[in-house]
Amino acid sequence: MTTPHTPHGTPEAPLLTVRGEAELETEPEIARITVTLTARxxxxxxxxxxLTRRNTTALDLIKSYGDTVERLTTGTLSLTPELSERGRGERVHAxxxxxxxxxxxxxxxxxxELTTRLADLELTRVDGPWWLLRPDSPVYRQARQHAVREAxxxxxxxxxxxxxxxxxLTELADTGTDRPQPTRAPLTRGLHRATLTGAAEPPEPLDLEPERLHVSAQVSAHFTMAPPTL
Incomplete structure (x- = not known):
């Protein structure tokens, strides 16, 4: 087991230990939404x-926005029998x-526009958006550089x-870069049933304003100084 190195100062070269901290506020780079399609x-x-038909409809709608959508993935799919509470045996009710x-x-x-159109689909739930930064966002590098300069x-x-x-400078340690936690705009549309009396007017798009994100970084630095006159 390696013992961590702990720098020590001397009267001829006193040790100075400081922290450097930085917090940056930035616009999000990604808006993430989740779509839940159901059938019974x-x-x-x-x-x-x-369920297959509704999934295809939702996928086609999302893909119609082209390069606006950077990533589209399908998560879990489930088909669960609901047993009847009456009668004997394992009788499936639905x-x-x-x-x-x-x-x-x-x-x-x-x-x-996209989130509102998705939420208007039959038996579809939309959650989000969650505002995010990419894992390799330059904002993280900028925060670390600011923390070093402050130290x-x-x-x-x-x-x-x-x-x-x-x-x-005798030692510089990265003590952490805090990634912003995903924040969600107040949009949660529940299950929606399509009207059977004809085509309805398309819904008005919700007003969604991106929320600014905060990224912080911390470093610990050890320096030596010329002996001061005390």
Whole structure:
């Protein structure tokens, strides 16, 4: 087991330990929505066919937005029998089908329109959007660089307060970069049944404003100083 190195100062080279912290506020890069499609019926095959049809309709709608959608994935699919509470034996009363979709959008111009149109589909639930940054977003690098610069500035300020100067950096440790937790806009549309009396007017798109995200970074730095006169 390796023992962590702990720097030590000497009277000839006093040790100065500082923290550097930074917090940046930035616009999100991705809006993520989840779509849950459901079907219910007494016949297993009919329920599965309904679920397949609704899944195809939702996929076609999402794909029609082209490059606006960066990523589209299908999650779990389930078809569950519901047993009757009456009678003897394992008699199936109904079947419940469900499939989950996840879509990441990078162009927020069409976000409100797409989410509203999805929520207007038959027996479809839409959740989100969750505002995110990409894992390799340059914002993380910028936050770390700001934290390092703050550590250096603090070291010089402390040394100046002692009437001396910083002479060398002996250790720099990354103590953490905090990724923003996904935040969700207030959109949750429940299961929707299509009207049977004719085509309804398309719904008005919801007003969805991207929420600014916060990224923070922290470093710990060890410097040596020229001996101060105390």
């Amino acid at each position: 019926g007494r016949d297993r095959r009919t329920t599965l066919d309904d 079947y419940h089908g469900r499939v989950h979709l996840t879509a990441d959008l990078t162009d927020f111009t069409h976000l409100a 250096v500035q603090r070291a010089h300020e402390y040394a100046a307060a002692l009437g001396t100067t910083v002479t060398a």
